[in-house]
Amino acid sequence: GAVVSQHPSRVICKSGTSVKIECRSLDFQATTMFWYRQFPKQSLMLMATSNEGSKATYEQGVEKDKFLINHASLTLSTLTVTSAHPEDSSFYICSAGRGGYGYTFGSGTRLTVV
Amino acid sequence: AQRVTQPEKLLSVFKGAPVELKCNYSYSGSPELFWYVQYSRQRLQLLLRHISRESIKGFTADLNKGETSFHLKKPFAQEEDSAMYYCALRETSGSRLTFGEGTQLTVNP
DSSP states (O other), rough: OOOOOEEEEEEEOOOOOOOEEEEEEESSSSSSEEEEEEEEOOOOEEEEEEEESSEEETTTTTOTTTTEEEEEEETEEEEEOOOGGGOEEEEEEEEEEEEEOEEEEEEEEEEEEE | EEEEEESSSSEETTTTTTTTEEEEEEESOOOOEEEEOOOSSSOOOEEEEETOOBBBBTBOOOBBBTTTTTEEESSSSSGOOEEEEEEEEEEESSOEEEEOOOEHHHHEE
């Protein structure tokens, strides 16, 4: 079946540095990628939607200059958290859309900013 | 704006008992509804979608447009059903999913 690989699974970084999270569709082409953020014991909150070759569409309240999304190919999307701060610590999940076949989720990345 | 509500954050039942996880939605159009499940230390995965009208792992869910609900049911819960369950909605013309808050189901032996 369709698999989405998300790396790294965990990352700890110092405040002020940037962190890149990768999301790859391994055996299918993902025309659309979604990036979510999940706080402890809360639901998934959509951050942005990206289509291959075009700029991402950010949800209200999400800083596009802070959360840079690149979807340069049909199999790779990246989320870069720039100048990370402790409040950016969270669980980030990507999801690849496969048209009428639904969505496939990555395993998530636990970001801790110290 | 669309919204998905799962009123129970925690639900605990005994093995063999019936279980119902509630989901209500608000959306002005005709949505597509999903149930996703997340087992411990695993990624989110699709359990079922209303347009398929299928039963997966003994679970069923019927879309009730009058009550704007999409409750997930299973007549006899198993211990391996213990997981986090999310109800989600997709707009008619869009592709984004809106998730409910999730319900942690625990099936006790």
